[in-house]
Amino acid sequence: MATTLCLFILLFVQLAFAQRQDDDLMSFVTLPEIRALKFEITHHDRDRASPGYWFVAPYGMIDPEAPTRQYLQYQVGPYIYDQDGVLIWAGSPMFGNRNTFDFKAVNNLDGRQYLSLIAQRTFNDDIPGGGIILNQHYEVESQIFKLENTWEFNVHEFKVLDGGQSALACVYQSKVLDLADVGRPGDQRLFLTGGFAELDLATGAPLFQWDSADHLGIHETDRFHTWDEPMGEWGYDSVHMNAVDKNAYGDYIISMRFTDTIYMISGVDGRVMWRLGGRESNFVQDFVFSKQHDVKFVKSNGTHHVISFLNNAADEITTDETVSSAMLVLLDTTAYPMTATLIARLPRPDGQLSRLRGNVQILPNDNVFVGWSEQGYQSEFSPEGHVLMTARFSSDRFSTYRAYKYEFKGRPRTPPDLVASVYGTNDEDLTTIFHVSWNGATDVARWYFYGQGYDGGAPVLVGNVTKTDFETMYVGHGFLDWVSVAAIDHDGNVMGTSAVHRTKTPDDWKAAGYAGSFNGPSPINPSTTYSVGKDQDSHSQSGMASGDTQEVLAALSQAYEVVRGLGSLLILILFLSSIIGIALGAYWVLRRRRQVQSYRHVPSEESFPMEEARLQTNSED
Ligand SMILES: *[C@@H]1O[C@H](CO)[C@@H](O)[C@H](O)[C@H]1NC(C)=O
Numbered sequence: 001m002a003t004t005l006c007l008f009i010l011l012f013v014q015l016a017f018a019q020r021q022d023d024d025l026m027s028f029v030t031l032p033e034i035r036a037l038k039f040e041i042t043h044h045d046r047d048r049a050s051p052g053y054w055f056v057a058p059y060g061m062i063d064p065e066a067p068t069r070q071y072l073q074y075q076v077g078p079y080i081y082d083q084d085g086v087l088i089w090a091g092s093p094m095f096g097n098r099n100t101f102d103f104k105a106v107n108n109l110d111g112r113q114y115l116s117l118i119a120q121r122t123f124n125d126d127i128p129g130g131g132i133i134l135n136q137h138y139e140v141e142s143q144i145f146k147l148e149n150t151w152e153f154n155v156h157e158f159k160v161l162d163g164g165q166s167a168l169a170c171v172y173q174s175k176v177l178d179l180a181d182v183g184r185p186g187d188q189r190l191f192l193t194g195g196f197a198e199l200d201l202a203t204g205a206p207l208f209q210w211d212s213a214d215h216l217g218i219h220e221t222d223r224f225h226t227w228d229e230p231m232g233e234w235g236y237d238s239v240h241m242n243a244v245d246k247n248a249y250g251d252y253i254i255s256m257r258f259t260d261t262i263y264m265i266s267g268v269d270g271r272v273m274w275r276l277g278g279r280e281s282n283f284v285q286d287f288v289f290s291k292q293h294d295v296k297f298v299k300s301n302g303t304h305h306v307i308s309f310l311n312n313a314a315d316e317i318t319t320d321e322t323v324s325s326a327m328l329v330l331l332d333t334t335a336y337p338m339t340a341t342l343i344a345r346l347p348r349p350d351g352q353l354s355r356l357r358g359n360v361q362i363l364p365n366d367n368v369f370v371g372w373s374e375q376g377y378q379s380e381f382s383p384e385g386h387v388l389m390t391a392r393f394s395s396d397r398f399s400t401y402r403a404y405k406y407e408f409k410g411r412p413r414t415p416p417d418l419v420a421s422v423y424g425t426n427d428e429d430l431t432t433i434f435h436v437s438w439n440g441a442t443d444v445a446r447w448y449f450y451g452q453g454y455d456g457g458a459p460v461l462v463g464n465v466t467k468t469d470f471e472t473m474y475v476g477h478g479f480l481d482w483v484s485v486a487a488i489d490h491d492g493n494v495m496g497t498s499a500v501h502r503t504k505t506p507d508d509w510k511a512a513g514y515a516g517s518f519n520g521p522s523p524i525n526p527s528t529t530y531s532v533g534k535d536q537d538s539h540s541q542s543g544m545a546s547g548d549t550q551e552v553l554a555a556l557s558q559a560y561e562v563v564r565g566l567g568s569l570l571i572l573i574l575f576l577s578s579i580i581g582i583a584l585g586a587y588w589v590l591r592r593r594r595q596v597q598s599y600r601h602v603p604s605e606e607s608f609p610m611e612e613a614r615l616q617t618n619s620e621d
């Protein structure tokens with residue numbers, strides 16, 4: 001009796017818990033395997049926001065997750081959303097739930113639209129990590145993998161350069177270095193050195209390669225102490241290279257988190273042309289920064305540069321300022337000494353620190369889009385620094401390394417997904433419910449819904465609805481057996497059509513409440529019921545007009561929500577009464593056994609606070 005009660009309670013607690021855990025994820029009838037993250041969004045000045053979509057790559061753990069720990073439905077990977085948080089593309093299935101990084105649109109290749117991203121290796125290394133370029137049909141155009149003697153395709157950066165001949169990537173290598181530079185000649189240790197490569201996109205071969213071990217001193221870092229333990233089997237992660245860009249003059253700008261320094265590297269001979277920040281800055285500067293990410297050229301004419309970067313100002317160990325900020329800085333390398341002048345400092349709107357990761361993007365209208373990384377927090381600023389928008393994932397279980405905003409035209413090759421089912425209690429009130437979505441398609445304005453009397457019959461337009469969400473529902477009158485949909489753009493053109501689907505019928509019509517013939521109703525022939533131009537507005541012609549049906553359905557759905565609410569209350573009541581039951585039961589059991597087991601605290605990895613757990617598991621930020 002007590003056991004049954006316990007099981008009963010467990011079941012309900014689990015159900016209630018599952019429900020709560022679910023609220024921050026989207027779910028779709030057409031793509032049940034996709035559970036995309038929801039956003040919480042605040043628009044402060046919608047009119048001044050730049051046009052475009054958000055590009056994010058949520059992950060739960062930054063390292064590849066063991067398959068046994070991975071949540072089976074699709075969540076992590078590349079995603080596109082519009083500015084209302086409406087899902088546009090879920091790329092997770094394409095990458096099998098692998099982590100992806102630096103996901104963005106690429107418009108500098110040949111006038112056509114592309115996407116680029118880093119797909120992380122799998123846990124078992126059966127699929128290597130790499131930099132991948134997709135076309136606007138979400139097909140792989142090209143991909144390159146890690147260089148020889150490197151550990152993996154580094155997750156920090158994959159920047160396709162103008163024309164698409166080459167791309168920049170960060171490169172980490174394990175090398176034994178002599179500690180002479182820090183006063184211990186002859187003492188040799190293994191280091192995880194950081195650098196970058198410009199890679200030929202066609203062959204993957206390095207066109208230019210640079211490594212910190214050849215150009216920087218070990219003393220530049222604040223992260224190497226001889227008494228420290230190395231970072232795993234790869235050695236001391238002493239510089240932590242995390243960003244690279246190239247200007248039209250062929251020189252590279254790079255960021256190293258553990259030296260608090262931005263370096264300019266000559267594209268001719270790899271020498272360090274100058275250092276900004278850190279212990280050996282070559283600039284007279286009117287600002288400070290540290291633990292920075294994502295340095296990029298905004299403008300550069302060879303001697304004068306405007307650069308952008310995220311001044312995290314803190315990391316897992318140190319806190320240098322109270323708030324992280326996006327920075328725009330003007331560098332004059334003709335002055336003596338060289339000068340670095342702050343143009344803009346955009347503090348994180350919630351006043352917090354991004355201790356790890358993040359990025360800054362200057363949009364075409366000079367708005368600034370900033371990814372603050374943790375929990376997908378992101379914001380858009382006007383050029384004057386006004387906060388126009390802030391958003392974050394509803395779920396605190398996910399982050400994105402970087403977040404971007406781009407205009408993009410997605411044209412999937414796969415047809416729209418359609419699911420239709422029929423409901424009703426008698427032949428007069430039968431309705432066919434359509435659910436349609438088209439993963440990755442931008443610019444769909446309306447959906448047209450069709451029925452046909454038989455396979456191969458002429459499709460008859462039974463209705464149309466404005467697309468407002470990723471998935472769109474439409475209620476058609478009558479049992480439409482053969483159905484299809486067409487996506488219509490803003491000019492009324494057909495963008496694509498679904499396959500013709502059969503409508504799902506209940507397994508058991510009687511059990512589903514249908515009072516007519518035992519075998520269920522017969523489908524209608526839409527060409528007689530929905531004939532074109534025949535009294536479109538007359539309700540009597542087609543029974544219940546679809547507008548009314550939509551209202552009835554909305555009312556039903558509201559009623560369902562109320563019932564669900566009542567359900568939760570019921571669960572609570574059951575739960576509370578069960579607790580009392582358990583307490584009584586437990587007392588009874590304990591009394592019978594007269595043997596009390598001592599309480600043991602079993603620490604588990606899950607019990608670490610977020611930041612600590614992350615420190616344990618990753619080195620990739
Ligand atoms: C670069 O820009 C600066 C500031 O606008 C200007 O003074 C300088 O002459 C420019 N140099 C070249 C080589 O165009």
Ligand SMILES: *[C@@H]1O[C@H](CO)[C@@H](O)[C@H](O)[C@H]1NC(C)=O
Pocket residue numbers: 461463464465
């Ligand atoms: C689309 O639906 C509306 C009613 O919702 C209707 O007035 C209009 O004629 C329909 N358009 C087409 C092309 O059928």
